[in-house]
Amino acid sequence: MLSPEREALIANELRVGKVIDATIETCRMESARAARLGSDDIVRIHNLAIYVCLSERDQGLLKIEALRADESDHARLSLVARQWATLLYEVAGDIRQKAFTMPIRETILAIDPGAQFELNEINSLAQQFWHRRGQELKRWRNAACAHRDFDALLQLHVVQEIDLLAVMDIAGEFADVPRRVVPFLTNVLAKTVGLDGALRVLGRASRLGGVET
Template sequence: MRGGKKRELFDQPPQVVRRWFSIKAIRVFRPYIEGVLRYHLRIKLVIRERKHSVALTEALNATVENFKKSKSAMHFESLKIFFNLSLFFLLAEKDIQAVKIDALTHADEWKRNLSLRIILLVIHEWDMAKVAPANKLKEAYRLAGISDELIGEMNLAFRKINKAHAKAKQLLSPARHATIAHRDADAMLQYEMIVKLDPLATMAVASSFYEGADLLVSTLPKVMLEASSAHSLLKQYRGST
């Protein structure tokens, strides 16, 4: 600040001077403060997510193993549908879980942004209609004799996840090819779409997805347990012959 402007500043009321210095201090120290906060948040999240990551990996491996066994068995299509649905979901959740911490806390802004885009893309492409169309899933429930209570829980989980899916499409659809695959020929458009991605909006979508995911994770094993019972297996066998 030049001498004349400095004198003009100090001629202002004390509250104006204090406000100016506060703004100046925030501009100077904000990157350092944010860096420290991200560092501490990263440590906290790594510790918190470690147990979840182990449980998710175990669930994924167990599902793959049991799914392979079910595919070799005949007459149990309902069980195969539930295993396929479970594996489809776990793969998506594993991808999100792998980049979630970086999306929030990585020191490099570009890597944070890339992780956010990956989260949006995974949720954006998570299409339940491809894996378990409503009519096919309804028939699987019927053949396996799944209780109305569990069906209600599954439907609630799907509604929450589909809501997050719709929000992800709204956020990412216009920029999906430009920001992930870099297919758009307009490089400046790519850049602007990337840097303008809203972290808070993205994590709100992820949070909405996890709200439904948590319910699905707690309900699917109960559905598969019912579908694996002797009564259900006999019902499925009779229904397929």
């Protein structure tokens, strides 16, 4: 029997999950629309938004799994901790290194030239988080995924030391990044609504630096 506090937290995560699912569906439809107009650049921005939303939804599901688990079920809690740590490592690394590549940055700035400051702010947040937590998450991820540089006993030791509460604290730190990314991308993409002609121009350009006029 779950406590009322846990039930309330689970209900909140389920509500948030529905909002995220609705956002994903909107991005999916708009991405298909941009693809029909031949705008691969806009499609890439939608893909990034969907990726970040999916990672947020997955983290919400892991939190629900942790809240539903009995505190004495150490194996289950350990599994959730490992999965969560691995997800954080992959997503944080992707946002830091791959999310805002030069083509995507150029697309964003072509749509909204005033977005440079916030782009830099988001990148700074991602870099700061990685500087604080990247190596710790990498160690946990490597152990959880049974990389060959871990012998079985060392792997077992590292896996057993992964604490769910510690992982949740790290997830709380990281939350500042997607909380900035998704609204930022939403605001940028909102500027493309109804601009079919502009989308076609972006789609025809081989590089954003050489957009046709």
